Each structure stands twice: as C-alpha cells, then as structure tokens.
Amino acid sequence: MSTGNIYETITEIAKRRGFFWPSFEIYGNIAGFTTYGDVGVKLKRNIEAQWRESFVRRQGFFEIEDPIVNSSKVFEASGHLANFKEYAASCSQCGRGFRADHLIEEKTGMEHVEAQGGDAIKRLLVENNIKCPVCGGALKEPTLVLTMFQTQIGATGTEVGYMRPEAAQGMFTNFKRCYQANRERIPFAISQQGKVLRNEVSPRRGMHRLREFTIMELELFFDPQNPACPWFKDVEEEKVRLYTEEMEEKGAKEPLEITIKEAVAKGLVITEWQGYFMGVGKRFMQSLGVPPERQQFRAHLPQERSHYSSQTFDHEVYTKSWGWIEVAGHANRTDYDLKAHQKGSGVDMSVLRKDGTRFIPHVIEPSYGADRLMFVAMETAYELRETAKEKRTIFRFPRNLAPYQVSVQPLVTKDGLPEKAMTVYDTVLAEGYRAVFDDGGSIGRRYARQDEIGTPLAVTIDYTTMEKGIITIRERDSWEQVTVHVDELPARLHAYFRGAEFRSLGQLVVRGAE
C-alpha cells in the first residue's frame, strides 16, 4: 500500500483492481491516453447512464451518434480551424518555447493578439523586435500548433479530416433532421455521448487532462423570444455556489450561495435554460456522490470564453487530489454555431414561428467530461477504514453506480457450499444484477476484495443455507449483516437498489453474542 497521497493511492488501486491504467503500457506509455479495465468500464458506463437519466430521459430529449472523424468543412465553418491554433515561438539560442502571442502582449500591452491570426503574429514579433525572454536570443519563426488531430480520409489522401474536439458540432450539423424528427417543435435538445480528441500540448494528472476522452454534451435549442424552460420549477429552489463574472474580476474568495431562481431573476445567469441545466447538473453530481458543498459554478471572464460563447459557467468539484477542478462547462452558445453552419453550407438553419417570422435558434450547452467524473466518483467514494488489525480500502459508491452490485460466495469451499453458492449466483444474474462469484481465499479476504471494488452487497452461503435456505447479506458501508431466506433474495435486492434501508432487508446478525 502506498504511503503517498490519495491520488497515488487511487491510481495504484485502479491499476491493481482494474479500474484504469495508462494505455500502450507494453510499448511505453504515451501521455494523455487511458485504458479502462473491467470495473472501470462498468463504473464509467454507470456514470454515463446516470447522466442520460438526469439530462435526457426525463425530458424526452434526443440522442445522436455522429462520427469522430469529421469533414474539414465542419471545423472551417464552426471556427475551430481558426481558433484551435496556437502560435509557439522557440528560441534559436536556448531552445525554450513560448506562446508567441503572449510575448507580444507582454511587450506591447496589446490584448487578444491570438485572435489576429498567424500572419499578424509573425509580423508583430518582427516589428516589436521581440527576443527570448530568458536568454535574449533571437526567436525562430513561430510555428503553428494545431490542437485538433488531423487525418486523411480515403486512400488518395486528398480529403483532409479532423478528429472532433467536441461532440457538439454533430448536434448542429444534424440539427435540421432532428428538428424534423421532433415534428418541428422547439424548444428541444439533442445530446451525444462519445469520444473526442484534443492534441493537448502537455497532458497531466492522469484522468484530469486526456488527449482522448468521453464527453457528454447536450445542445438545447430555443427561441430567444420565448426563453422559458418548462421544467424550471423542478430545480429553481436548488441552491448553488456561484462566482459571477464580476466576482471573478474582483478576485472574490467566497462564492455567492443563491437559488437557481434568484440567479436567473437577478440576471446573473442569463437564461432559464442555463439555470435549469445548472440545477440538473448539481443534482447529477450529487447522484455520483459529490455533496453540494464540494460543488461550485464559476463564470468565465470574456477573454477566457470560447469563440462561440456569450456566457459560460464552469461546474467545478473539489477534489483532495487537485483542489477545485472543472468537470463541466455550461455555455450559452447563442446562435453562433447554427449561423456558422448556415453560412458554411448554404443550408437554411432557421425555423418558423407561429406568427410566420423565422429565426435561428439559440443554444444552451451543458458539457460534462465522463473521465474526470469517474475519478471524482472514485475519490469521493474512497475511504480508508482502520480496524484493529489493518487498514482497509472501501469505495462507497452510490448503490447503482458501483461496478458490481452483488457478490456471491460460499462461506467455506467444501460440503457442497460452492455448488449451492453457484445456484444463488445464477439467480442473482437472472434477476439482471451485475454480480461476481468469489470462492478464493478466506471469507474475510473476499469481503475485503469486494470493498476494494466497491460492491455494495455480499451474499454468503453457509451451512444454514444448506439446512434451512437462509443466506447472509453483508453490506459494504456498515459491515452489518442480515439473514434472509434465499427465495426472498430477489425481492430484497430489488428493494435495496431502489433505496431501502439495509437493516430492513432481513434479520440483523449479531456476531459474538451467539
């Protein structure tokens, strides 16, 4: 067991138990790529399912699945090809690399130099006689750093494609078909979960910044003249911890605690829809185990915002490993993207109002990163429990988030107990639960193993099972046990995973008093 910090401890367990590990290990790793193991895949899928439950299913929103490799035309139109560039200048003398636009800004006091484009940056570097800030050497001509992965489509390689850096463009380029499938009603939303790729300059901290990761995005299309959200009441009383743009500028240390309702009423959050999704996002995060006091929303200052956004709040979560980290962006993308694709493709993206006028829908986008959330879920659930004899790792995942829900095991591996346990295991599987059978080592060892992958319940078959059909259910969090007849097991599992108290499942076992 590592004596290091919680991040090291979790990554160690992750490798050992099969949550995740660095990709391409046998050939030497490449930073920014992660492979999920069995329990990791299951945990991640459960997070994705929970997101879908929170953001899509209840509202009846749409889902799509769009290619990862996109036509270059998509990103020409969206502005990514122009905005995903970074100009880096390196020193001919000491070899150090710098952001060319930042050097210009330092020297001249200009702002947003990057937006002026590469030619301007090259010219400004020369005009202002900018040298290496470390050794004073001459700077080489700036080189373009594109943070989108480029590829060739087809054998001839004449068609250039790009790996999508966000899933959102699929919702915009397919907007018209989805709108029609929704019988031309608005507001409505299109969502997508999928892999996206960003060729990060410097991936760090494992899951925190990956080059290939899973994004969970939703684009809500609405009429700016009718910006009401019909579900707003569901979340309006939710309190959120908020840093407004003004607070950010002043460097406020403590967030505003405010209900969604007030935040929208006071204009701190511009639209009801954005407020709604922030409230949904807060609840979603709670469903992953993150309490409200470890969540906050932080406004982007204008110069921080993406090229498409008029207002953005990062949804941040406090982690022991890294402090506050961004797990989502809640952006007001206005009509930027649909307009851009209308211009790029020549296809009319406007929709018809009842009064006969036409408009291009505005868009609110909540965008969550699944991989970061998986780490957050693990860190939040992590407990090191000290007993008289040892230190035990427990992942106290919310019941339905756990990779496996039930483990089944014989108390001892003789006298027909393993065979009986196998029939119980089959029953649990037939009921649809994610279950694991374990007959290795002692009973204590098996409980410890299940604690370490966060399995909420363990079902043990002992001699009373053979005699009377009574089994023991043991709970991960409390280490308490109840007994129940094996015929009752499916109903009790059902109750537990719908939220029933553990002790209500059966007769509480008191060891040592027997």
Place this chain on the structure above:
RNA sequence: GCGACUGUAGUCUAGUGGUUAGGAUUCUGGCCUUCCAAGCCAGUAACCCGGGUUCAAAUCCCGGCGGUCGCACCA
C-alpha cells in the same frame, strides 16, 4: 514545451559497477477454515526503451518515453 526529481514482479519496495536481483503484499494451487485480507506449504512473476563507457551496467553517461512537482498552456 521548460526546469527539478524520478522509473526494479500485479502492487509497494531493497539493492548503486561483478548479487542465484532480496523482502512485503497480491494472485494461483493445496491443507485448514461456520463470517471480515487468520495460519501453514508450494508456485507464477521484475531491473522502461535505445545508444555509449567498461573485461563487466539494474547500477555510471547521453537520448527517448513515462510519472510527480513547479512554470507555461488548457481553444
């Protein structure tokens, strides 16, 4: 991308020019075992990659790749 530190079984580590590369733990098999990593026996399993120095490199040097931290970056 820059700097500092760093890379030994699945995991954690000892070893710092010549070792059968040691230990702990996990894991597998066996014995045992009527509820929390018990015990006993056996077994599998490692020097990040590529050059160089040397009679000899896990050990020293250079480069690459990875990791941690700091700076920068995070559209």
